[in-house]
Amino acid sequence: MPTGRIPEGPGCHQPVIELSDVSFAYERRPIIEHLHFTVRERDFALLAGPNGAGKTTLLKLIVGLLEPNGGEVRLFGEPARRFRQRERIGYVPQKNAFNPLFPATVREVVLSGMYGRHKLFRRLTKADYQKVDDAMQALGIEDLAGKRIGMLSGGQQQRVFLARALVNSPALLILDEPTVGIDAETQDSFYHLIRHMHQHHNITFLMVSHDRERFRSYLDDAPAAEAGRLKFYVRHSHDREDCVETDLTHSLREYRRAAEEPALVR
Numbered sequence: 001m002p003t004g005r006i007p008e009g010p011g012c013h014q015p016v017i018e019l020s021d022v023s024f025a026y027e028r029r030p031i032i033e034h035l036h037f038t039v040r041e042r043d044f045a046l047l048a049g050p051n052g053a054g055k056t057t058l059l060k061l062i063v064g065l066l067e068p069n070g071g072e073v074r075l076f077g078e079p080a081r082r083f084r085q086r087e088r089i090g091y092v093p094q095k096n097a098f099n100p101l102f103p104a105t106v107r108e109v110v111l112s113g114m115y116g117r118h119k120l121f122r123r124l125t126k127a128d129y130q131k132v133d134d135a136m137q138a139l140g141i142e143d144l145a146g147k148r149i150g151m152l153s154g155g156q157q158q159r160v161f162l163a164r165a166l167v168n169s170p171a172l173l174i175l176d177e178p179t180v181g182i183d184a185e186t187q188d189s190f191y192h193l194i195r196h197m198h199q200h201h202n203i204t205f206l207m208v209s210h211d212r213e214r215f216r217s218y219l220d221d222a223p224a225a226e227a228g229r230l231k232f233y234v235r236h237s238h239d240r241e242d243c244v245e246t247d248l249t250h251s252l253r254e255y256r257r258a259a260e261e262p263a264l265v266r
């Protein structure tokens with residue numbers, strides 16, 4: 001995982017996601033109309049909205065799986081449809097989007113995070129396997145490495161998907177309702193960890209959630225952007241002076257050791 005200093009000054013706050021006047025309709029049915037919004041490096045953005053408001057549609061537009069009918073989406077300064085550096089984006093899916101009968105072990109699932117779109121047939125190196133072990137250890141799931149993913153609790157599965165998303169040291173982490181169907185205590189522990197990662201690393205977060213209440217003290221009260229029933233809430237990074245990147249796995253290990261979070265694995 002990267003260590004060292006990234007460029008000072010404006011280099012710390014470059015746009016990561018830019019939505020300029022974005023509109024989208026399925027057939028003739030408008031879902032998103034004239035949305036303007038920018039997420040900058042190290043911002044924490046929460047995308048909220050009721051069922052059917054268009055949250056998943058907007059995520060698909062952001063990662064270039066759908067094209068807007070109007071306006072433009074840019075990722076790391078490039079038009080989203082031309083963006084190819086998929087390994088810069090980590091993705092944590094909805095828990096219930098995952099088939100529990102999938103016959104893979106925890107290690108295999110975390111390892112699959114190594115395969116960017118263009119690296120599918122690349123031979124994995126010793127260093128790759130080491131990163132997988134580091135990520136599992138950092139998230140407290142190393143003892144589960146040989147277990148079938150479907151045998152784990154919801155909270156444990158989410159840690160596996162977080163580890164999978166972290167193996168490539170992503171610059172942008174997208175979480176799609178990551179704690180749906182998980183009990184409140186485990187949600188607390190997961191969000192505590194997410195906030196720790198946001199505060200200590202140069203990762204930009206975009207999280208889809210119905211549950212803005214849980215982040216109320218962490219985010220600005222007023223939405224930074226709105227389109228229909230969709231709302232973006234943000235914790236901006238521009239008040240953060242330092243651009244120092246610490247080693248992610250090391251810091252997460254320290255986090256566990258300090259027992260900042262009482263129960264890591266549920």
Ligand SMILES: Nc1ncnc2c1ncn2[C@@H]1O[C@H](COP(=O)(O)OP(=O)(O)OP(=O)(O)O)[C@@H](O)[C@H]1O
Pocket residue numbers: 026031049050051052053054055056057058
């Ligand atoms: N492929 C599609 N073709 C036509 N309509 C679609 C398609 N996908 C989604 N929709 C419709 O677009 C609207 C927005 O859907 P979307 O899944 O983006 O909402 P959401 O906010 O993510 O909802 P949820 O919270 O339930 O996941 C819904 O009314 C949905 O039925």
